[in-house]
Amino acid sequence: MKKQKPAKKPARDISSLRPYLPGKTYMGGLKDLAQEVASASAALEGRVAGATADALGGHLRLINSYYSNLIEGHKTTIPDIEMALQKNFLDDPEKKYAQQLCAAHVETERSFMAALRTNRASNICSSKFLSKLHAAFYEHLPAEHRFAHTQDGFSDLPVNPGEIRDVNVSVDGRTPHGPGFEQLPALMNEFAKNYDPYRFHGDERLIAMAAAHHRLTWLHPFRDGNGRVARLFSSLYLVLAGINQSNLWSLSRGLSRKKQRYMMELWAADSPEQKNGKHWFSEQLLADFCNFFLLTCLDQIQFMENLLRLDQIEARIDWYVDMRSKSAEKPLRPEASRLLRAAFMRGSISRGRAGEILNMSQRNARRIVATLLDEGLLVSSSHRAPLVIGLPLHVLPYYFPDLYNPSVIGEQYMVNSE
Known part of the structure; x- marks a missing residue:
């Protein structure tokens, strides 16, 4: 995923995140798919004793980290991630940076998953929670790496861990991405209110998780690190939905192996429609993204079922x-x-x-x-x-x-x- 640069043009004026979920036309098929994901994940977890599942899931957390960072163009190996978790780094600067990113991901996911077990009432969609998630990730990186990263290396733009961005951004330096920073506070409040997991029940919560993943990546609330935060966020949302609580399958692996399709589906669902002089998101394109996202979940559950044997x-x-x-x-x-x-x-x-x-x-x-x-x-x-x-x-x-x-x-x- 390309890294953002300060945008040279003003951002689009999109005053709302509506629709929050696909409408009735699309929800029937999505609910069937969500139920299939929930059943398959429960069946996989049910085949492993609790303590064993925790041990295996703890190791598979490294897989989440490996693939989430691979999406961003940083590749390492599982042994190198384990070394990094022991503060043992390679000499090569690029490989060391990849180790640090993966270790930061593992540590952040581990601590936030543990916190959810004791405080499941948190609204993980709130700006406060998302800022804590973002800040926690960067706290595991050295100070010299807390700058926005581009294809050419680090820029001179500080990431400001945990702070909502105060600049407009672009993935190509030309086309604005997401809302203007002036719109972010209101849109983040709208996101927190309308995607709070406790507003939904049953299969709708899984569909909301998929829709929220798109909306969060579009909001792009931070100067950098938004893709990683969005995938961490979705893993936490899954757990609150009662899915993959032992971490026996990896959403990030599925998204990484379908990276081009993932980027295309995100971009397509970004495309607004013109209604009454304002830009609104397309209901059909949101439904298409949710369908892709849930199918990716199901594919990874089945993959792990076959692989673990x-x-x-x-x-x-x-x-x-x-x-x-x-x-x-x-x-x-x-x-x-x-x-x-x-x-x-x-x-x-x-x-x-x-x-x-x-x-x-x-x-x-x-x-x-x-x-x-x-x-x-x-x-x-x-x-x-x-x-x-x-x-x-x-x-x-x-x-x-x-x-x-x-x-x-x-x-x-x-x-x-x-």
């Missing part, structure tokens, strides 16, 4: 442990697969049951548990807390061999499953 996970855990048991370096006991399978399928297991599951003495069981904890194959919040499945990067190609392609995960992490 959860019906085969126990066999793949056995495969990994069998491979490790034959390794000359740090071999695992073959019995360890029983404990890993139990942790994955049940979500968590008490330490006292390890011996029973392994069919051995507690002393020997503790040794296996200690080894698995040291490698991160099991995790626990304390020495007395239950054991939960761990998903370190090196094990994912074995547990989920089709999850990442080499360009994303890095060639060194790929394995031969034959």
Whole structure:
């Protein structure tokens, strides 16, 4: 997505975001599609124990970051993002910047998702919330990177994290994008009031999420970072709609893989119609965008359903442990697969049951548990807390061999499953 530049022409005078949702002509088909998205996502989440889903979803958060930043033209790898989260950066400035952007995305999404779990009453469409989201993202970047970024590199225009823009912007330096900055306060209030998730119920909330994504990208409320904020916002909106609460599929991946279509649908829905001397948004084009957006959600749910192949996970855990048991370096006991399978399928297991599951003495069981904890194959919040499945990067190609392609995960992490 091209970055904005100060516009040389005045912005269009669009006095309202109406229509907020497509009308009755289009809503029937969209409601059917929204129900399909909700059912498919619930079915996927229902196949994974809660603690296991959280562990897997936490790692897939890196996928959200990878693809959201790829849309903006910044490419890295999953291992490099993990390095960045540990404050370990590459020497190459361009690669380091991509690492920093992805790490900022992960940290921001993680903290805001956690906050939603304790305070779901927040209106995530309010200027206050969106400004906090924008500011949080840039707080994770060094000061020298808090300037609007163009195809030629950083400009001298400060981003002003969390502040609504006070300039008109353009993606090409000629055509104005979004409303004039003077109109933003009123339009942002209109956005907050009419897209508040709690105004909608059932399938309409998903349709509102799709429509709000377009309206927010058109509003372009900040000097830079609007695309990333809009995708973070939509992920949060999904959770408030009861969808993808464990983060088992990635909206950003779907939008990235259809980037050209995504840009075209956004641009088409931007096009206003002339009514009574004023510009209004097209109801049909908004419906087309919502249809594209929901189909992208459904496509990604089905993709992850096929890719994770959860019906085969126990066999793949056995495969990994069998491979490790034959390794000359740090071999695992073959019995360890029983404990890993139990942790994955049940979500968590008490330490006292390890011996029973392994069919051995507690002393020997503790040794296996200690080894698995040291490698991160099991995790626990304390020495007395239950054991939960761990998903370190090196094990994912074995547990989920089709999850990442080499360009994303890095060639060194790929394995031969034959």
